[in-house]
Amino acid sequence: MKDDAAQRHILPLNLYLAVGSGLLVLTVITVAVAQMDFGQMNLLIAMGIAVVKATLVAMFFMHLKYDNRIYMLVFVGSLLFLGVFIIFTMFDTLRRGDIYEEIAEPYQKEAVIYRTAETGTASSHAAADSSHNAAETETETSDH
Amino acid sequence: MEHTIPEKHYLNEATGWKSWLMTLDHKRIGILYMIMVMFSFFLGGVFALLLRWELISPDKILMGPEMYNQAFSLHGIIMIFLFIIPSIPAILGNFVMPLMIGAKDVAFPRLNLASWYIYVIGFCFAVYALFTGGIDTGWTFYTPYSNETTTAVIPILTAAFVLGFSSIFTGLNFIVTIHKLRAPGMTWFQLPLFVWAIYATALIQVLATPVLGITLALLMLERVVGIGIFDPAMGGDPVLFQHFFWFYSHPAVYIMILPGMGIISELIATFSHRRIFGYKFIAFSSLGIAFTGFLVWGHHMFVSGQSDLAAVIFSFLTFFVGIPSGIKILNWMATMYKGSISLDTPMLWALSFLILFSIGGFTGIVLGTLSIDVHLHDTYFVVSHFHYVMVGGTVMAIFGGLHYWWPKIWGRMYNETLARIAVVLIFVGFNVTFFVQFIMGTQGMPRRYYTYLPQFQGMHGFSSIGALIMGVGFLLIGIYLIHAIFKGKPAGPNPWRALTMEWETPSPPRAGNFEGAQRLTHGPYDYDKVVPENALKQYKTL
Ligand SMILES: [Cu+2]
Numbered sequence: 297m298k299d300d301a302a303q304r305h306i307l308p309l310n311l312y313l314a315v316g317s318g319l320l321v322l323t324v325i326t327v328a329v330a331q332m333d334f335g336q337m338n339l340l341i342a343m344g345i346a347v348v349k350a351t352l353v354a355m356f357f358m359h360l361k362y363d364n365r366i367y368m369l370v371f372v373g374s375l376l377f378l379g380v381f382i383i384f385t386m387f388d389t390l391r392r393g394d395i396y397e398e399i400a401e402p403y404q405k406e407a408v409i410y411r412t413a414e415t416g417t418a419s420s421h422a423a424a425d426s427s428h429n430a431a432e433t434e435t436e437t438s439d440h
Numbered sequence: 441m442e443h444t445i446p447e448k449h450y451l452n453e454a455t456g457w458k459s460w461l462m463t464l465d466h467k468r469i470g471i472l473y474m475i476m477v478m479f480s481f482f483l484g485g486v487f488a489l490l491l492r493w494e495l496i497s498p499d500k501i502l503m504g505p506e507m508y509n510q511a512f513s514l515h516g517i518i519m520i521f522l523f524i525i526p527s528i529p530a531i532l533g534n535f536v537m538p539l540m541i542g543a544k545d546v547a548f549p550r551l552n553l554a555s556w557y558i559y560v561i562g563f564c565f566a567v568y569a570l571f572t573g574g575i576d577t578g579w580t581f582y583t584p585y586s587n588e589t590t591t592a593v594i595p596i597l598t599a600a601f602v603l604g605f606s607s608i609f610t611g612l613n614f615i616v617t618i619h620k621l622r623a624p625g626m627t628w629f630q631l632p633l634f635v636w637a638i639y640a641t642a643l644i645q646v647l648a649t650p651v652l653g654i655t656l657a658l659l660m661l662e663r664v665v666g667i668g669i670f671d672p673a674m675g676g677d678p679v680l681f682q683h684f685f686w687f688y689s690h691p692a693v694y695i696m697i698l699p700g701m702g703i704i705s706e707l708i709a710t711f712s713h714r715r716i717f718g719y720k721f722i723a724f725s726s727l728g729i730a731f732t733g734f735l736v737w738g739h740h741m742f743v744s745g746q747s748d749l750a751a752v753i754f755s756f757l758t759f760f761v762g763i764p765s766g767i768k769i770l771n772w773m774a775t776m777y778k779g780s781i782s783l784d785t786p787m788l789w790a791l792s793f794l795i796l797f798s799i800g801g802f803t804g805i806v807l808g809t810l811s812i813d814v815h816l817h818d819t820y821f822v823v824s825h826f827h828y829v830m831v832g833g834t835v836m837a838i839f840g841g842l843h844y845w846w847p848k849i850w851g852r853m854y855n856e857t858l859a860r861i862a863v864v865l866i867f868v869g870f871n872v873t874f875f876v877q878f879i880m881g882t883q884g885m886p887r888r889y890y891t892y893l894p895q896f897q898g899m900h901g902f903s904s905i906g907a908l909i910m911g912v913g914f915l916l917i918g919i920y921l922i923h924a925i926f927k928g929k930p931a932g933p934n935p936w937r938a939l940t941m942e943w944e945t946p947s948p949p950r951a952g953n954f955e956g957a958q959r960l961t962h963g964p965y966d967y968d969k970v971v972p973e974n975a976l977k978q979y980k981t982l
Contacts, residue, residue: 377647380734383684388738388750395748 307356315356321351443932445851449948457665464549465951470535471849472556476563477950478529485914487515492873492907495900498891508890509576510591516579517596521603522563524834525692529610529645530559530698532841535849537614539942539949540632542623542958547616555609558602565599567856568592578888580689583670583681587662594663597656604649604656606863607695614638623941632940632964633709633722640726644691644698644733652688655681676875679745686737694733696830697797698726700837701768703982704790707840708772710938711787712779716965718771725764732760739808743817751810758808765801769794783938785859789840791869796832800825803878818888820950821881824874831870839866839917846921846967847935851948852928865913872906 326345334341355361360368460468490511491672495501503511508634546552569575573592577585586593618639622631631639659681661667668674672682677755711717714883716722738754739846774793803825807813816822847853876899877885885896892900939962945954962970 307603307904374647377734381651381683381687384735384738384750384753385680388679388741388747389677391747391749392745393747 307362311356315352319349319352443930446946446948446950448950449851449946450951451850451948453951462553464545464553465536466534466546466549466552466880467849467949467953469549469552469556470531470533473526473530473534473559476556476559477523477527480518480563481527484515484518484523485911487511487518489907489911491515492904494890495892496904497901498894499899500890503890505890506576509578509888510574512888513575513578514570517566517575517600518832520579520692520696521600522566524696524830525603525607526559526610527838528703528841529614529638529641529695529835530555530606530876532703532838532845533610533614533641533699536845536942537638538617538621539848539945539953540635540940540964541618541621541626542941542960543617543621544952546613547620548613551609551613555606555613558606558609562599562601562606565595565602569595569599580685581656581681582685583659583662583678584672586659587671594660597660601653601656601660604653607645608649611642611649613686614642615646618642623958623960624934628725629720630960630963631723633716633719634699634702636723637698637705637824640730641698642693643727644695644730645908648688648691648695648734651684651911652692653797655684655688658684679741682741682744682746685739686740687734690737691730692734693723693829694729697918698729699832700793700834701726703837703841703844704772704793705768705789706787706938706940707844708775709967710844710936711784711790712776712781713937713967714775714779714965715967716771717774717777719965721767722771725767728764728767729761730922732764736761736808739813742810742813753806755810755813755852759805760980761808762801762805769798769801785854785856785863786840786844786936787936788860788863789843792863793833793836793840796828796836796867796870800828800830800832803828805901816881818886819881820877820885820887823887824877824881827870827877831874836866840949842921844936845942846924847928847931848942848947848949850925850928851931851946852924852926853931854924854928855920860914862916862920865909865916869906869909869911869913872909873903874906876903939966939970 311417322345329341329345354371362369450465454463455766460472463469463472486682490502491508494500494508494511534546534552537542569592572595573590575591575593575596576589577591577593581597618631618635658667658669662670662676666674668676670676670678672678705716705722736754736758738750739758742751742755783791803821807816807822807825843854843859880896880899883896885892931947933946935947936943941958941960941964942949944958
């Protein structure tokens with residue numbers, strides 16, 4: 297019954313246009329914000345705007361706001377599980393070497409990643425960091 | 441009171457191989473699954489016996505190190521992906537669950553048949569891998585080794601990937617069935633506990649299995665085109681694979697054990713002739729296990745180079761898994777307390793489950809303790825713990841369930857004496873095989889080696905004798921169960937005097953399950969209010 301009602305639910309054209317222009321405005325903001333450097337906040341701001349846009353699409357264009365609550369539950373539930381996976385994995389990947397400092401030789405010295413690291417730009421610095429961690433875990437797991 | 445087999449039932453209403461391969465009847469699909477899954481169990485068992493044979497002495501008897509790696513990998517992969525994950529949901533869930541809720545079939549019969557065909561395709565990929573280089577990564581496919589070995593990794597990953605979809609389809613089907621097709625009047629709290637367990641399992645199947653699919657797909661991409669997700673040479677992280685893998689595979693342990701717990705609830709209530717104690721606690725603890733099971737995967741990675749913070753968090757959370765399992769065990773014992781217990785074969789399996797699963801559960805707490813696990817990791821202690829949970833738990837439950845519902849499935853009873861002998865053989869053989877492995881583990885015997893130090897000779901030999909006893913026991917079960925299909929005494933509709941709905945229809949049931957629409961007249965465990973009809977035998981109370 298409820299499902300049928302939801303399917304027959306037709307939203308006024310104006311609402312679609314409003315949501316659509318809202319999305320466009322947010323896109324402009326994304327582009328504008330990308331021109332400025334907020335340091336650590338860069339990612340947070342970009343992701344924040346993206347989340348708002350995705351929510352608008354899901355709620356209005358995909359009718360989640362007017363559907364049976366169970367669909368909302370499934371949708372939010374799946375996001376929650378994704379969140380659990382990513383956050384718990386980050387407990388690991390962001391905090392390696394907390395107690396013992398990690399010292400590792402590069403795993404494959406000729407690997408592409410180390411070549412980019414030598415050019416010394418900001419992005420390759422991060423890459424060198426992660427390869428540092430990865431090389432460490434490699435030496436540990438190879439014991440088993 | 442003598443019973444006869446009804447003239448028309450689902451087994452003879454249509455004939456010919458086509459009527460089986462194109463069937464949409466959940467009962468027949470359950471039997472199709474039974475044939476494939478039990479054949480896989482046999483295959484995995486053969487590998488197990490080969491492993492124990494090799495381990496009789498530290499010398500090379502049958503296999504060298506490479507062959508041994510292949511044998512334990514295949515034992516694990518076959519037993520996990522082809523046997524234990526599909527076993528209870530696909531065989532007994534398919535056959536019994538719709539009957540239990542008074543439905544004519546599952547919600548999507550075609551999807552149900554499709555899931556069986558997908559299983560068969562996965563099975564074929566596994567067999568193909570077996571003949572084209574085998575596999576030597578263990579069932580966990582850890583990187584970086586799985587990225588480098590020359591064995592048939594891609595076919596076996598494809599097999600596990602495909603089998604995952606079979607599992608998802610079954611889970612989806614069961615969720616919809618339980619939501620939509622319950623008999624009029626049957627509320628959620630009048631569902632038999634087996635149905636609750638199948639429901640919780642189905643939720644995990646649908647939520648977790650896609651992650652396995654993604655993981656295996658990433659690993660295949662890594663191998664074929666080198667995308668560099670897990671390869672440290674390209675900035676990847678091999679430990680990330682373990683996160684992906686265990687995010688599925690720890691919950692998958694509950695896909696394996698929860699339906700078993702559901703069977704045990706049925707067996708204990710029926711054979712204690714008593715209202716189940718703490719119905720809601722048992723039902724919700726299934727959901728509790730399903731949920732907490734998603735938060736503990738890192739306990740497999742304490743020595744994998746995972747950060748110390750993550751290890752501490754995962755160890756802490758792991759202890760919470762013990763709570764819902766403990767609730768179940770205590771409620772089962774409270775159900776038995778002052779019940780009139782009859783020790784028929786299914787109940788003997790249930791009692792074996794209680795003992796063995798408790799040992800498996802407690803040793804799990806031991807292994808979940810971070811500081812202890814650093815020492816016990818990758819020793820026989822882990823091997824033994826895992827087998828106490830999976831064989832002592834799930835396999836005891838599935839054989840208990842098969843013995844319990846065998847008369848419903850085929851309409852005929854097996855030889856009770858032989859069946860009791862078989863339970864004793866399995867119980868004794870199992871403990872002989874695995875108990876010494878706890879001891880070897882604490883003394884530092886590492887897993888996954890074809891050889892060992894001479895000091896372990898005695899215990900390894902003892903363990904191998906146990907495996908032989910189990911082998912004989914399972915062979916015996918195979919013989920008398922198959923014999924019962926053709927020559928067993930007709931069982932009648934309700935041989936165990938149980939109150940759940942599947943016993944209200946003739947054995948074997950008609951193709952449409954029930955005559956007319958089924959209505960709920962009493963709860964599944966109202967032993968204090970209703971006397972079961974159609975009882976074949978009178979029970980002596982003990
Ligand atoms: Cu686990």
